Amino acid sequence: MKGMFALGMMSRRGLMALALAGTAVFAGAPAFATPKTAITIGMAIEPTGLDPTVAAPVAIGQVTWQNIFEGLTTIDKDGKVQPQLAESWEISEDGKTYTFKLRQGVTFHNGVPFDSSVAKFSIDRARGADSVNPQKRYFASIEAVETPDPSTLVLKLSEPAGSLLYWLGWPASSMVEPKSAVDNKTTPIGTGPFKFVSWAKGSKVDLTKNADYWNKSVSVKLDSAAFRFIGDPQAQAAALRAGDVDAFPEFGAPELVKSFEGDKRLATVIGNTELKVVAGMNNSRKPFDDKRVRQALMMAVDRATVVEGAWSGYGTPIGSHYTPNDRGYKDLTGVYPYDPEKAKALLAEAGYANGLTFTIKAPQMAYAQRTSQVLQAMLAEIGVTMNIETTEFPAKWVADVLKAADYDMTIVAHAEPMDIDIYARDPYYFNYKNPAFNDVLKAIEATADPAEQERLYGEAQEILANDVPALFLFVMPKLGIWDAKVKGLWENEPIPSNVLTEVHWEE
């Protein structure tokens, strides 16, 4: 319908232009060629509330982070930490005192100026006793927050936290001001380049350009942006084709991606996400308490076939709990490469010459179901019988697997960036306990030197690749499909987001 109207108008304009051509001189581009300044972004999942500091779902950050809310630091499209509301910082020799120089002249969308007292409020709210911040654990090392003057913020730590600057860039660490914080869930107020306009629940969120945006070094081209929520992949594809949605940065169905190839109006941009698809095993339960069994299962898996069967060939195989976006990434898929014969031999060595039987609790999502089926067939090749039991995600999975650890094997895509530390958590559903691994992670926090951290992250990846606490399968691709004229959207997603700052329509 829209298309028909547009055509009608163009031809009418065309006629008018013809009529005018006789009398007026044609100069420059015709009016309809000026770039659009509005965009509609499609998302599969509607956020639950718009305050990333009180709930975990990544969809919240995908609407608000960097658009409405900003942090002391930020994470750029290469996954690197950059200054934002903190202009610069100094870290003491012992790594326990962080002194931030805050940016001046920044105001929230409601006019409240940003200063050290606001920053202190935000951090105290996130780490306080009744905090419901989903990443509260990352603020645990902060002992005291001091504000010597309005533009200086000092964080005193109980122990060095080498990843603190990175964590401060997360959506959950966004800066919020005392007056509006309570209502951010429904009417978010931040310092970002876009202001919240309205939220038609179940349908869309509207944003408008913040004319008073502090960062004059970027020129925000969009006047308005809308996020529309469409769950069904068929409906997503239809909305893209009909032009109802300009971009679907994370399109839901890999099997439909090829169907866009013939469409010249739409561009397909395949990138990486932070979603690590891993089949976690209960490392304290027989037979998975035997490292050899886990290694054998890993060797029974041909990752390329898994990616092909589960996600139409999109996705990058991984050998550890780490993605190519992450700093210090090592390709460790060669540690236990596909080798069914060796796998059988190792199983026999562990005392399972006649194979074994277990159950995988697989969530209902397409990737989990399909991957489980591919795994089932591969494991059968080495005499392992894997039964598939579908478990409702998130509710039942969180209750049975994550909290009760009542499972043999499960499969899930871990969404949080740089979350290799989950293997050091106790309790955590893998029940994986390796003091050597924990020491490496402690060493990462003990240093603030990025090069040293990257080296240590490499070590951590290697330990996991060798111990195989989970079958490391693949990183979900970011299946971006958008109007070919839309530029500036991120190709990769080192942190779940839809940063609109640089998005614009090309001529």
Next chain:
Amino acid sequence: MIAILIRRIISLIVTLIVVSLLIFTVMDLLPGDPASIMLGTSASPDTLAALRTQLGLDQPLPLRYLGWLSGVFQGDLGQSYTYGVPVAGLIAERLAVTIPLALMAVLLSILIAIPLGVQAARRHNGLFDYAVGLLSYVSIAVPAFWVGLLLIILFSSMLGWMPAGGFPGWDAGLLAGLQALLLPAIALALPQAGVLTRVARAAVLEVMNEDYVRTALAKGVSERTAIWRHAVPNAAIPVVTMLGLQFTFLIAGAVLVENVFNLPGLGRLAYQALSQRDIIVMQDVVLFFSALVILMNFLVDLVYLVIDPRLRADAQ
């Protein structure tokens, strides 16, 4: 008549209270904790405890039930865990989509079913009758959401006549709103129309053999008048009953169709609330649906009294 009404209203309220208890218990038995879903995989135990306290989930079950029920009686349906806004407002917003959608579907199904059913009855065992019979069985057998997908593929993707889903909101204009609801209403109406056609055909066939229709015909009334003036009104009772019964299916269908067409209606709210374990929203929406079904049955009974004078006499 009044006594019957009062009795029916009292039983209606009692039913609702029993239903509310049932809903509350079932929702509580559902595995999954709203707080852990909201706070994700990284949440520490003390954060979870803080959120549970904030949501009032740490209180004992009977207390929570009574709190909810007394709230409902005072028109306060509570606050959504996930959206953080009053549930009453959420439901009201969604009704602006679901009610017009359901009404359109009912209207469409009547417009399709009655003429087809009546014509099929007039020419029963003829080619037209068989064709209508086949079509109605197919439309009953095919699920509404699948019809919806086909309609999207044809009218949105291929022809580009209709939006592929979504709802522009009523402030975008009545026409835009109705247009967005047309395809989903058709998807929802077709299975209903199939059932209704069968019922209308059977009912008209039955009354066509009644004495009064024969008498009318014998008096020299044309067949057309005999059918529309005498047969159809008398065939209305089973049709209205079926409409009332179908209402439940209409709501169930709306949950799926709203998801396919991405309509922000009550059905999608229920679906989302279920997967997020936004229990308070679930309770309220299910209670609302139950109340609607109970009320529908009550209204169907009332309509009987209006269209069938014999029942009115009995009641007195």
